Amino acid sequence: MRRIHRIASHVFDSGISLLVKSTRPVRVWTRVCHKMRPSTGGDEVLLPRESARWVAERSTDVKICQDGIKKTAQLIEEGVTGAEPSISLGRWREHQLNPKTTDKAAIDWIFLCDTLNFSFWTPPGTEKYAVNYGGQSWTGYWSLCAAINRALDKGIPVTDPKYYSTLSEQTLASVFKSDTATAMPLLKERLAALHEAGQVLVEKYDGSFVNMLKKSNKSAGTLLRMVVAEFSSYRDEADYMGKRVSCYKRAQILIADIWACCEGQGLGAFDDIDSITMFADYRIPQVLVWLGALQYSDKLNETLAKDTMFESGDRLEVEIRGCSIWAVELIVEEVRKSLASKKLDSAVIVNAILVDHYLWDYRRDHAAETDHIPIHKIRCIYY
Ligand SMILES: Nc1nc2c(c(CN[C@H]3C=C[C@H](O)[C@@H]3O)cn2[C@@H]2O[C@H](COP(=O)(O)O)[C@@H](O)[C@H]2O)c(=O)[nH]1
Numbered sequence: 001m002r003r004i005h006r007i008a009s010h011v012f013d014s015g016i017s018l019l020v021k022s023t024r025p026v027r028v029w030t031r032v033c034h035k036m037r038p039s040t041g042g043d044e045v046l047l048p049r050e051s052a053r054w055v056a057e058r059s060t061d062v063k064i065c066q067d068g069i070k071k072t073a074q075l076i077e078e079g080v081t082g083a084e085p086s087i088s089l090g091r092w093r094e095h096q097l098n099p100k101t102t103d104k105a106a107i108d109w110i111f112l113c114d115t116l117n118f119s120f121w122t123p124p125g126t127e128k129y130a131v132n133y134g135g136q137s138w139t140g141y142w143s144l145c146a147a148i149n150r151a152l153d154k155g156i157p158v159t160d161p162k163y164y165s166t167l168s169e170q171t172l173a174s175v176f177k178s179d180t181a182t183a184m185p186l187l188k189e190r191l192a193a194l195h196e197a198g199q200v201l202v203e204k205y206d207g208s209f210v211n212m213l214k215k216s217n218k219s220a221g222t223l224l225r226m227v228v229a230e231f232s233s234y235r236d237e238a239d240y241m242g243k244r245v246s247c248y249k250r251a252q253i254l255i256a257d258i259w260a261c262c263e264g265q266g267l268g269a270f271d272d273i274d275s276i277t278m279f280a281d282y283r284i285p286q287v288l289v290w291l292g293a294l295q296y297s298d299k300l301n302e303t304l305a306k307d308t309m310f311e312s313g314d315r316l317e318v319e320i321r322g323c324s325i326w327a328v329e330l331i332v333e334e335v336r337k338s339l340a341s342k343k344l345d346s347a348v349i350v351n352a353i354l355v356d357h358y359l360w361d362y363r364r365d366h367a368a369e370t371d372h373i374p375i376h377k378i379r380c381i382y383y
Pocket of ligand 1: 142279
């Protein structure tokens with residue numbers, strides 16, 4: 001087996017850190033297999049921030065532009081310091097489709113949602129997958145949330161791991177039934193992800209992600225490692241220039257959604273939430289290019305213009321995602337420096353999560369302008 005991932009859960013119970021401090025300057029995490037033979041050499045995965053640095057320093061077809069970083073940082077700073085801050089921790093539950101509580105039901109909702117939070121785009125000229133809910137037609141990521149809420153309103157226990165651990169393909173198709181002629185993409189892959197996640201939670205965590213969350217002892221870094229160790233569908237990794245790099249987009253957005261939903265309190269309290277990076281999807285790169293923070297090479301632009309289908313792990317795909325993560329890191333650093341110079345840094349929270357949410361929402365609100373920047377088309381279960 002090329003990569004050995006399974007790690008006995010009691011390794012986490014005893015709190016053994018799996019982060020192996022490397023002699024090299026970047027932190028790596030070596031997968032340690034408790035019951036199986038030690039992982040063979042070269043099985044080191046760089047965590048997302050170190051991965052992003054590694055890619056950005058070597059990228060040839062995606063460049064980070066300092067002027068665009070500064071311009072975007074100014075936009076973010078206005079968002080956090082304005083009279084009516086458009087960026088703040090308290091906004092996540094305001095969206096009509098997001099849960100309004102901060103209890104187990106909300107956590108189970110978020111875990112189901114982020115286990116399925118991938119690949120909603122439809123080919124150009126094709127009617128979008130859409131779900132009508134609450135008097136509105138929802139597309140993209142919000143169609144997933146609308147379908148979950150539609151099922152819950154019908155009394156279907158769709159957020160219960162016991163229920164989705166044995167869900168049939170037919171039932172899944174009806175839960176996520178489209179209100180247009182286009183079905184939700186990758187239904188079989190979504191079913192497999194649900195079966196795996198549901199079975200692990202039923203067999204090892206008493207049927208709820210809350211119990212796994214509690215074992216992370218309020219550490220986002222520990223929870224990230226637990227999620228990617230336990231659920232293969234979250235293992236968003238690739239090989240790039242001799243290193244195993246990771247974006248872990250769904251694992252990180254899962255942690256971030258729990259933190260944002262609970263406003264950093266109770267079940268959403270994490271001592272190291274700033275270790276979470278931006279979530280490398282296919283939308284943030286669009287808005288970063290539009291804002292001038294990222295620049296694509298002519299070769300990449302030609303590839304995108306031809307509606308090329310990418311594969312997970314393609315060099316161009318890794319460079320788009322890795323440079324996007326690193327660009328947001330640089331934006332956060334720029335904003336924090338500016339706020340500190342104005343002695344405003346202690347008054348507001350600025351991290352990659354809130355910057356990501358702002359940019360993701362910004363892209364949706366400015367789609368008419370940003371969407372002439374093509375997304376990189378890929379069908380995968382990671383984002
Ligand atoms: N980087 C990043 N990627 C995100 C999100 C979200 C959900 N965010 C909302 C929830 C709370 C926040 O406040 C946001 O309002 C979905 N996605 C990804 O986007 C893609 C779909 O995009 P579209 O075609 O426009 O629906 C797809 O890959 C999906 O996985 C995010 O926040 N950041």
